[in-house]
Amino acid sequence: MNELILKELMRLFAIVSNIKGEESVIKRNIVMDYLDRQYSYEIVLKYIDFFDEQVRYFQQLNSNSMLTDNTMQQIKAEQSITKLCEQINEEMEHEQKIILLISLLDFIQSGQKHNPTELSLVGTVASSLKVTREEYSDVKAFTLNEIEKINTECLLFIRPIDSECLPDIKQIALNKLDREIIVLRISSANTYVLRYYGKMVLMMNEQRMEPGRSYIWPVGGVLRNPLIGSLYYTWVTRQFIQASVENKFVFTAEDIVFGYLNSKNGVKRFNLNEESGRLVGIVGGSGSGKSTLLNVLNGNLKPQEGSIKINGWDIHDNKERVKGIIGYVP
DSSP: OOHHHHHHHHHHHHHHOOOOTTHHHHHHHHHHHHHHTTSOHHHHHHHHHHHHHHHHHHHHHHTSGGGOSHHHHHHHHHHHHHHHHHHHHHHOOHHHHHHHHHHHHHHHHSSSOOOHHHHHHHHHHHHHTTOOHHHHHHHHHHHTTOGGGSOGGGEEEEEETTSOOOTTSEEEEETTOOSOEEEEEEGGGTEEEEEEOSSSOOEETTEEOOTTOOEEOOTTOEEEETTTEEEEHHHHHHHHHHHHOSSOOEEEEEEEEEEOTTOSOEEEEEEEEEETTOOOOOOOOTTSSHHHHHHHHTTSSOOSEEEEEETTEETTTOHHHHHHHHSOOO
């Protein structure tokens, strides 16, 4: 992201802000966190100083006698936001826009209760960044803790093991967790946001999470606490993948062996048992047999020993049944 866009983003935060008193410290920290996720410490310091300058500038501008009327201030702010977002739209990918919107909502929700003017300005940002009304509504309700307004298909509750099970909502139960962690999936950006309201010390990739704040769960991210252990990104994504799978099945590879003529390369006595919706990685050096294994598992190559089954049906001997289960014939 170039210098011009970074400055535009800092101006955007400053315009949306209605900073005063202690609340300014909390909001300033959110801007620092937003920068810290992407840039070095030196860049963070440089642009947080620019943010401070912009806050002072807009405060002075709003104190002008011509802009003391709140309605006029809001109109001016909306005009500035629309202009800034035109430049941002040219430079930022959709996922980056979603992360920016989440940070802005967190920004106005921090400290004291947000005011309607700030929320209206963030709505202008969402519209200008071409975020759909449905996704903005979900993100806003998530930030304002109005969970009942969110499409349940987008939610996952990580809850204490002895708490009440919620019907029709994806859940992971954890022993010794004190309060629930709520995860929102934003499908258009394949982005996961989480909020936690308890008192335990939770670390996301070695950085401490503040209760009541929104955090992006990055690809490969691990949430940790000594009492509850580790919670992995793949565990969360698995819940959403499995929920979206229409035809669920069990894939089994039993004692499969495959070898090439006059070669020592191949697959030697391999077993696998997985359910649909699970994410599995195959790791190995060059020439170790990864491609061969995949070709055996997907039915392109038939093993010399063992069998590959879906829901108990051999994929080579029961092609029509397999097609009925997964819509694919090896």
